[in-house]
Amino acid sequence: MTTPTTTGPLADTTLLRFATAGSVDDGKSTLVGRLLHDSKSVLTDQLEAVAHASRNRGQDTPDLALLTDGLRAEREQGITIDVAYRYFATPRRRFILADTPGHVQYTRNMVTGASTAELTVILVDARNGVVEQTRRHAAIAALLRVPHVVLAVNKMDLVDYREPVFAAIAEEFTAYATELGVPEVTAIPISALAGDNVVEPSATMDWYGGPTVLEHLETVPVSHDLSHCHARLPVQYVIRPQTAEHPDYRGYAGQIAAGSFRVGEDVTVLPSGRSSRIAGIDLLGEPVQVAWTTQSVTLLLEDDIDISRGDLIVPGEDAPPTTQDIEATVCHVADQALTVGHRVLLKHGTRTVKAIVKDIPSRLTLDDLSLHPHPGQLVANDIGRVKIRTAEPLPVDAYADSRRTGSFILIDPSDGTTLTAGMVGESFAAPDPVKDPADDDGWDF
Template structure:
């Protein structure tokens, strides 16, 4: 790892049962998203020596008098040449307190679809703003998208404070402006932190230049933000991904149903219903590799065995008898359109919801949402690339869904072009019937 000979080198012990935080960066171009992630990786000792040497060599070749940490995340050649982030870059690191998965998402408006992809599974959204520029249209745009995606925690990182002489007045002005804007959005938890990604102020270590700031550093907040209660632990949802039937004499009677728990808590002895058939049974055991578990909860991937020999296949869902989703074929949803060919009413597409696939027709395009002003254009006839709108779909198979506001897994889906197999849309369900 980087700086392995330094006296302050910290050995990070990663265990399988450590808590995991997924967070996505967002904001305008050149606000320093990639540099911030590079700083987090560097100061948390999560970079290999050869990686750091390559970045230092590249920075010197460009004539920089500093290490360009953005090169650690801008992996595509076109990104390095243009100095921008195009695709979503995923990075992984850990501290003694928590494991992290970072999605570095693009800032350009034409890559909104990439930003939506990166933020769709995030527990926390990190919006950067340049302290010199303040809130921009793209900063507001990404805050709106994070709100639409129901990302439960948001951090506004006011970056490049070193370029405004660490001014408290600048920080307070941007803080108050964003708080006023956030009242229009659904943001349950907001933290505002002044930082300098290039210098390292308030990223991992507390800044000596901003004694007026008494809040947490960015890493401290990321390590301690509470995310366990964000998951739906009330409504049991277990989409079946695969039927496990080992072809061996030792396990010739074994029949299990593998998948990822999308909601609630599963325990042996629970009475459950298999949808859409409606057959009931009880959970005999919950298996994880060679061990049996006392319970399973989101986002654990396990194999469930039932006491009765009922017909279960991929695309089915196991739920509680008295708390099961209602199968729906008329779907009201928000759509982010991801391809050049526009979405139009009467269009037919393939749909994938959890582990279930089918076909869908666009019955109605209700409105296009302007994510800058939140204006609803009800006269629109189509959705173009990177645009978001509200639609009504009719599916050929019933979807076992919940509202997206209640469960982000069973409340989301993707739309696929049947001719090319390309994902053309991502949806968030409002309701189904």
């Protein structure tokens, strides 16, 4: 099955979501600006605005990094702070690009930008090679199961375009990424400032015979085959118009997180486990026979069963396990530490439940990929394993099977701050904790 996503001359092109990452001053925003500029994806008024801003900063030539660094604070500090999304297209493919920050303080934003990416471009300054932030970004790409990673060795002009410099960096990074489990690494030597191997092949690096960055982005395989996905619909809203025309209408609306649904298909509602059959599917107010991933639809079922926001509709023969005990790998994104015994809210799909951090078995050491056992807490940008018990059972997939329904976030219940982004590893059955009668605050379960 193919998914029509647009009309017109680009109707038959595929869509690639990709993110950029790297250390501060490695040239991510310059690379993105060069990519947009040289692929003729920048409007004239945008280029004029960048040229004007560059002159105000005393620069003789347009600073292409300003095409993505849109916040005033970013321009004043000369660093990327927020995730900047850009949409552009070539005759061969359409792109959604997330330019993520490089500063350690904003590593959490890389998790946001790469969470839906099918490819990540990790930049390295050829003068500095692989540094700790490079390893952190590689670990996050592996953790988020981004299928394709591009190592862009930037600023080759500052090392006289020497092949041995590039080869050593590519070898070190590839070995590290492979140990993390990254399935594919493509290394490309570039100069974003000069434009070498970004859109056009470099005239000064004839020793390199691989693709340019844009050529690789245009040709990397992207699978949109939905036939092997686990179909999942988190219910966002129950629709009951109660009009004279439709007095008995009851629909369950939401965005399909994965797979596809078809009229006549048997489904199960979780966590209740009740079953029914799809009587109809409404898409944009019109009935359809089938709907698939990312479409926002309303399902109508043959049976009148109790369904509410937060429930998950799945195929009858393909239901994920329902559990209150979750073990996951997480990236902690808040300044506030996550500790054993921490009372949190866990948001999974459209459902939010109370939860307690029961254990933090290990924290990943980025230098040698060793595990620090039972660290007691995770601080900002730490990657580790956690065990969580929820107040209510949740239907969760393994993240390896579904990036959408195998992920969750932990939230501070006092102020709504996002604490941690989690990827479900495996469920485990831990004994119920012994309840302390003096600690009866409604959070022990």
